[in-house]
Amino acid sequence: MKQFITVKDVKDIDALIRQGREYKANRLKDEALGRGKRIGLMFFNPSMRTRLSTQIAAKNLGLDPIVLNAGTEGWALEFQDGAVMNGTTVEHIRDAAPILGSYFDVLCVRTFPKLASREEDESDHVIRAFIRHAGIPVISLESATCHPLQSLADLITITEHFQESRKPKIVLTWAPHIKPIPHCVANSFTEWMLAWGKADFVVTAPKGYELSPTFAGDATFTDRQNEALEGADFVYVKNWSSVSEYGKVLGQHPEWMLTEKHLSRAPKAKVMHCLPLRRNVELSDEILDGPRSLLTPLATNRVWSAQSVISEILRNR
């Protein structure tokens, strides 16, 4: 694996899950792997779980992580080839990325979509420019389109909590939010579910919130949440803004907030969310503080997800 931006970069999802679970059982088993190597963590957007879990994962592998808060430190990069830089950008990615490539062995980048142009966001031009110009492996810490470290943690969590021989029923359900939210987590979860192929998977959201086919492919979609939730083993709750009316909030839909009542016909359903979340807007307290919630174990698994991916990158350079 030379880069980790989308599930398409992964040869063997199950091996990556398995390795993550092995690190969970023995976090220092590959402590020597990254010795003397350096990993850069560049944040164009803020992060708590992703930053911490990746720092910890890197250190578990003996790597030395260095954090760069490009966003808050106002490092305005230019991405347009041929630009005459007489405006607000202070450095071109063509000049900056190769230097990061010389300082680090692996580069991790977080960047959010602007939600202004679907074409621009789906091109994922920021992280792809780092890949093109840095000359070292690049790991997405969430980009304009996907959040693959989250999806791998999702799968580690699901496989830990489902031991039956049948396929689990997994539902990705849209939840209300007060502002326009990127599609990354939903896109990624869906494309990983499809690529993994070991679940009975359905996406449910109000009409107008269908995901982009680029990521959701032919995943089953319904706007009848109740039907979707019936018999679910795992319910992944997440808000996202509209794709067709790009980046817009089409209505509040408070009835989509997940409560115990919604799960009356899914007695075994475990509930997941990538966090951060708006309590009593996306999900009710009763679920979050009750036995269905997998939120803390899921966030904890972000460490093992990151460690599995960094390890794979280090081995395959």
Next chain:
Amino acid sequence: MKQFITVKDVKDIDALIRQGREYKANRLKDEALGRGKRIGLMFFNPSMRTRLSTQIAAKNLGLDPIVLNAGTEGWALEFQDGAVMNGTTVEHIRDAAPILGSYFDVLCVRTFPKLASREEDESDHVIRAFIRHAGIPVISLESATCHPLQSLADLITITEHFQESRKPKIVLTWAPHIKPIPHCVANSFTEWMLAWGKADFVVTAPKGYELSPTFAGDATFTDRQNEALEGADFVYVKNWSSVSEYGKVLGQHPEWMLTEKHLSRAPKAKVMHCLPLRRNVELSDEILDGPRSLLTPLATNRVWSAQSVISEILRNR
């Protein structure tokens, strides 16, 4: 010791002082204690000495410190149980804290009082919410009410600089400032002095600046600064805002600025201040640049104070 928020969390103050002084003599003697463990340093408010000294103390113990600037990175947490989070807060402490608890072995938190409501500040609800929900030991790096790592450093400094068999006379004297300042350092110094019990201790401040009995208990108080300073061995200088007219500055009182003249009847008095300080407002240059000042040794002792507390926490998990 499972938490370190107030002097009430400490079983044996003298043992903690002694251990701090042992680390000062041999800073790496417990280098193996924290090996493979992680400590999170979360700042809701800025910090220089506290951050650096705690990072260094952690590393001396072989621990890996990770800093989170929750304040500047705008991570707006919700603390109200049952809140419908459709406003400005983005994550609930009930969801965030357990994850920090899973990433770290020890969590350090700095948070300031708002100085708007005495009741709210004295409840110390932010740091207490971390204690309640993180599931790991929590160390205060200054909270809404107290600054115990400072007080322990104060005591390390006092015991280093006083070898006589009699009790030292220690005076906490209010000093002028240009804006409303929290009570934490004064509260803490007073409650540690009372709990330690080995000093002849007096608090002096203008009328209206009496400390909260919650922390100051039955400490001797006088508004006659000159009498209080007479024969002092240690003079701790600090501004705080009013408690009775909560968070207010009741007047400038420039005559309370500590100068050599104020110490004319305290020839041996050493002067302390937690820093940062306003020169020639709180304390005069002549004192700060003269032989009475213990400010640099005191700030240096912040390392040994933190190291003693972290060590105690690690041993008693």
Next chain:
Amino acid sequence: MKQFITVKDVKDIDALIRQGREYKANRLKDEALGRGKRIGLMFFNPSMRTRLSTQIAAKNLGLDPIVLNAGTEGWALEFQDGAVMNGTTVEHIRDAAPILGSYFDVLCVRTFPKLASREEDESDHVIRAFIRHAGIPVISLESATCHPLQSLADLITITEHFQESRKPKIVLTWAPHIKPIPHCVANSFTEWMLAWGKADFVVTAPKGYELSPTFAGDATFTDRQNEALEGADFVYVKNWSSVSEYGKVLGQHPEWMLTEKHLSRAPKAKVMHCLPLRRNVELSDEILDGPRSLLTPLATNRVWSAQSVISEILRNR
């Protein structure tokens, strides 16, 4: 070497270059030198390359770097002796610096000129106050007047790329920019060239952009860029604001942007720039993306420059 602020602090430039190149060949050869020591990196102004390269250099020497973003964290220091601090500054350098001196073994400081008063900037009062009050060696990460770690990296790069027995011709050429830029890199490059003395060196800039004689001494200066560039082996491109009309931009001079056409009579010329740079304003894409560019190797050499200086400081305490 007790401090590294200007070339005047260096006894043997060639030894420092040689040591830098040795670290490039074997970066961990002095891994034990800094073991158990601490280096503080204090930034009053933002930094990418300087921060990363110094962190990496420190770690290569076994040192533990701790970064302080004094600028973004709004730590307003007072530098005026005798100040009555009833304004916006919160701590005096006389109080802050000795504490940093007690926490660290080496202190690195970055601070920019304000470009308001030549006298104030040339006094370099911020970094000199740290030297005066910290009591430990201070390394400039760029100050109000100079950027010596950059100049040492420049010389490492030049010596790597020039094997002939004759003196290389080295040209420092002014380039357009859209806003007023400090003189530090140009000052430093010039004073290092003069002190090194092994090049045929010329500075070229439009009239009004002559450098300060404090740094440029009797360096050859011409406003005829074409003549200066003729036969050049190395062309260092950099903008700076006026010195005589202090801190001002005297005109755009777009014809000074370096392009291939400018180098028609310098076929072997390699091009350098300290970065960040404004593409197609200071330098053309054709040069930056062509074989003349030494920009990435130069920025990479910042690691070895910093490592050589820190190592020298550690050995000579």
